[in-house]
Amino acid sequence: MITYWATTRGTYLNNQVSNLFKKIYIKLNFNLHNKTSNILAIDIVGSRVKQELFKIILLELEILILDITELDINVSDMEVLNKKILIDLINKSLLNFRQIFKLSNVSISVARLRSLVSYRRIASEHNLLLKNLLIYLVFGSSGDTTQTYLFPNNKVPVQHVEILLDNLIIQLADLIFYCLINSDSSILVLFRFLKTNKICRNTYVSARSIATFKNNLTWSNYLSYYFQRPRIIYNNRYRVWIFSTKGLHCQYIYAHRENDLEILSNFHIVIIVLLELQDFVLPKIQTIFLLIGKVLIYLVRYCITNSLKIVLKSIAIVTRNK
Incomplete structure (x- = not known):
């Protein structure tokens, strides 16, 4: 049976939000390893660090929801302030993470942060990443008038809101650690701080292995931003990351993204x-190659058949003459 998200503010919505956050906290005790072929920045750290970072983001999100409720911000204000709210959430989570793990020796400038591919991607997808989720959590499903996900009559499944919350936590955690890895510090300083603070997985035991991971991660993000992202937008899809008992997984959901086409480079x-x-040429080429293949098969069969006939006739003539 499908359970739907509350449509308006009230006790029922508050209980759903509370239960949802409790469920996410329970999920943090599951396997947190990346089970996909996509590289994440948090792949370099152990489960304990991931868990702590996820908790920091969850706590900051809870505080954000309380602030929005206390300030009586409406849906229109949310649409205007959403990007600023997201950036503020990222900065506060990053600051708390650095304070807890005492990472003050790794500096991250604002200019450096904004130049990162992952930061630009998340900033460009701020509506899908945060706005719809915050509207569901604060105002209920009736507050979402964008029809981004095309659920009929405000019947938004609870699982959909859960997926959006999973996705926000994982993507922000990935961005925060991507910022740390791509800080202004050298590879040697990065290696020392990862090992000194014991936040690096045992498989990365040298500066070379960390440098290789950093290069692969950067390359993967460039491919994702410049080549995969246009395809995903053009197909009206949105990639989300989710928690599962077996680890971190990603999947694609439908999202109305025609407006995103206007901001593409x-x-x-x-x-x-x-x-x-x-899409236009490949089917034609496939048809041509298929036709050529059929012709070649016919010619080969024709040649083989005629050759066999000639050989059999020759054998018959030789046999008669003997």
């Missing part, structure tokens, strides 16, 4: 045009 538009050409 010229390079992204070129990628979309190439996708269009691919």
Whole structure:
């Protein structure tokens, strides 16, 4: 039986929010290893550090919800302030994480932070990442008038809100550690602080292994931002990360993203045009190759059949002459 999210503010919505956060805290005791082929920045740290970082983000989100309720911010204000709220949530979570693990020796400038690919991607997807989730948690499903996910009559499944919350926590945690890995410090300083604070997994035992991980992570993020992201937007999809008993997984859900096409760069538009050409040209090429293959098979069979006939006739003639 499908359970739907509360439509308006009230005791029922408060209980659902409370139960949802309790469920997420329980999930943090599950396997937190990445079970996908996609590289995450938090893959370099152990489960204890991941768990602590997830808890920090959850706590900051709870405080944010209380502040929004206390300040009596409406849905219109949320739409205007959403990006600023997201950036503030990231900065506070990052600050608390650095204070808890005493990471003051690793500096991150604002300019450096904004130049990171992961930061730009999350900033460009702030509505999908945070706005809809906050509206569900604070105002109920009736507050969402964007029709981003096209649920009929405000019947938003509880599981959908849970997926959005999972996704926010994992993506913010990944961004925070991506910021730490791509700080202004050298690889040697990064290696020392990871080992000194005992937050690095045992598989990364040298500066070289950490440098390799950093390079692979950077390359993966560039591929995701410049090549995969246009395809996902063009297909009206949104990739979300979720907790499961077996580890961290990602999946794609439908999302109305036509407006995101307007903010894509010229390079992204070129990628979309190439996708269009691919969709148009590839079927034709496949048809041509299939036709050529059939012709070649027919010619080969024809040659083999005629050759066999000639050989059999020759054998028959030789036999008669003997």
